[in-house]
Amino acid sequence: MKARKLAIVGATGAVGQEILNVLEKRSFPYDELVLLASARSAGKKIHFRGTDYTVQELTKDSFHGIDLALFSAGGSISKEFGPAAVSAGTIVVDNSSAFRMDPEVPLVVPEINPEDAKKHKGILANPNCSTIIMLMAVFPIYKLYGVRRVVVSTYQAASGAGAAAMQELEEQAKAMLAGQTPPTEAFPYPLAFNVFSHNSSMYPENGYNQEEVKMVKESHKILHREDLKISPTCVRVGTFRAHAESIHLELEQSGDLDTIRKALSEFPGVQVTDNVEKNHFPMPLEVSGLDDVYVGRLRWDLGDTEKRNLQLFCCGDQLLKGAALNAVQIAEIL
Numbered sequence: 001m002k003a004r005k006l007a008i009v010g011a012t013g014a015v016g017q018e019i020l021n022v023l024e025k026r027s028f029p030y031d032e033l034v035l036l037a038s039a040r041s042a043g044k045k046i047h048f049r050g051t052d053y054t055v056q057e058l059t060k061d062s063f064h065g066i067d068l069a070l071f072s073a074g075g076s077i078s079k080e081f082g083p084a085a086v087s088a089g090t091i092v093v094d095n096s097s098a099f100r101m102d103p104e105v106p107l108v109v110p111e112i113n114p115e116d117a118k119k120h121k122g123i124l125a126n127p128n129c130s131t132i133i134m135l136m137a138v139f140p141i142y143k144l145y146g147v148r149r150v151v152v153s154t155y156q157a158a159s160g161a162g163a164a165a166m167q168e169l170e171e172q173a174k175a176m177l178a179g180q181t182p183p184t185e186a187f188p189y190p191l192a193f194n195v196f197s198h199n200s201s202m203y204p205e206n207g208y209n210q211e212e213v214k215m216v217k218e219s220h221k222i223l224h225r226e227d228l229k230i231s232p233t234c235v236r237v238g239t240f241r242a243h244a245e246s247i248h249l250e251l252e253q254s255g256d257l258d259t260i261r262k263a264l265s266e267f268p269g270v271q272v273t274d275n276v277e278k279n280h281f282p283m284p285l286e287v288s289g290l291d292d293v294y295v296g297r298l299r300w301d302l303g304d305t306e307k308r309n310l311q312l313f314c315c316g317d318q319l320l321k322g323a324a325l326n327a328v329q330i331a332e333i334l
Contacts, residue, residue: 004031007066007090009081010073011035011055012044014163015095018324019070020048028328036062037073063088068334070327071095086122093330095126095323100218107221110329111269112139116222117333124330129322130154130211130234131218133243136293136321137314140267141260142223146252149229152215152245156198156234157284159241159318161186166240173238191238198234209234242284243318249310256307257298264295269321274298282315291320 006028010016016037022028035046035055042057056062058077063069063085071078071094078098085092099105106116107125109132117124127135134152141147158169165186172182172192182190189196200210212232220226237244265272273282274296281296293316301309316322 005034005066005068006030006032007034007036007063007069009036009058009069009071009077010095011046012037012041013072014159014166015072015319015323018319019072019327020046022320022324022328024049026328026332028331030068034062034066036069060084063090066090068093068331070331072323072327082123090122091120091334092123093126093327094123095327097128097214098125099123100125100127100214101221107218108330108333109135109139109222109326110333111136111267113222113224114333117330120334124334126323126327126330127218127222128211128214129160129316129318130156130232130243130245131215131222132322132326133293133314133316133318134215134245134247135219135222136267136270136316137245137247137264137295137312138249139223140263140270141249141251141255141310144259144263145255147228147249148252149231149250150219151231151248153233154198154211154215154235155195155237155239155244155246155284156211157237157239157241157243157318158186158191160236160243160322161199165191169238169240187236191236193238195235195237198236200234208232239284240288241317241319242288242315243322244282244284244313244315247312247314249312251308251310254307255310257300260298260310269293270295272296281313284315287315288317289320290317291325292316293321 035053036058037055039057044055046053075096075098078094078096108117158165168186175182198211211234215232216230271292271294273294282294295314297313
């Protein structure tokens with residue numbers, strides 16, 4: 001579809017800014033652009049494609065005449081304003097967790113389940129960043145050999161908590177190097193030079209946090225595989241904007257590494273970086289600002305003669321494929 005009138009909700013945030021960058025890079029078609037944000041950000045000027053835009057305050061009346069709205073302003077905002085947008089005739093692509101598990105809302109990774117996008121009833125959901133990055137690395141292998149179980153440990157960047165968290169990480173590093181007490185507002189603990197369990201809410205009854213449960217439930221929905229066993233451990237690390245994940249796959253059939261590398265390298269949105277001789281594999285610094293998910297460290301479990309237990313490592317830019325890029329790709333396939 002060509003959006004005659006396109007709106008970005010949360011245009012001044014980290015993901016909102018990346019959405020604008022992606023729209024320009026991919027020459028996304030529209031006739032008119034409206035930038036929406038909170039009252040605090042209203043009135044700000046944003047220069048985009050040679051035009052200065054004034055950010056408007058988001059209200060329930062903001063969507064008159066809007067064909068498509070890309071939401072990236074948090075779950076509470078999406079729940080409040082998403083239905084109002086749909087009532088006004090707007091199609092919503094939402095980047096928050098607000099509608100992801102709603103059975104009426106497609107949860108889409110365009111390279112994996114584009115056909116689900118056609119089933120929307122006004123709202124489409126963008127999966128969680130850690131889910132997207134994991135599934136991009138796993139899906140080509142899943143198609144080849146089937147997967148019984150996924151064990152994944154994430155190394156998640158500050159960008160997952162927004163622009164303020166990225167700024168805080170920088171300030172923490174400077175403070176700690178100067179022997180000062182680091183500020184801790186965006187996170188419960190210092191992230192600079194540190195690693196801690198993901199800062200989402202815990203479920204005391206099972207010991208998992210919200211981020212981990214998202215990875216399980218969202219993957220089941222995207223793959224239409226409720227029986228797929230997924231064991232996640234989600235962790236914050238002191239990187240700025242690219243998530244890394246260590247993944248163990250228990251395959252349904254015996255596999256071949258050369259075939260797996262070929263399938264990964266041919267899959268849209270995936271690149272293979274797997275240089276054993278130089279010990280060079282995907283890393284956050286190298287993939288920051290890049291669209292694709294990078295995969296490497298492909299190897300079998302030691303002693304696995306059946307070639308069914310595969311280890312791999314992947315990295316992807318959380319603000320791009322983990323958020324803004326995937327949202328724009330969803331809009332492109334409507």
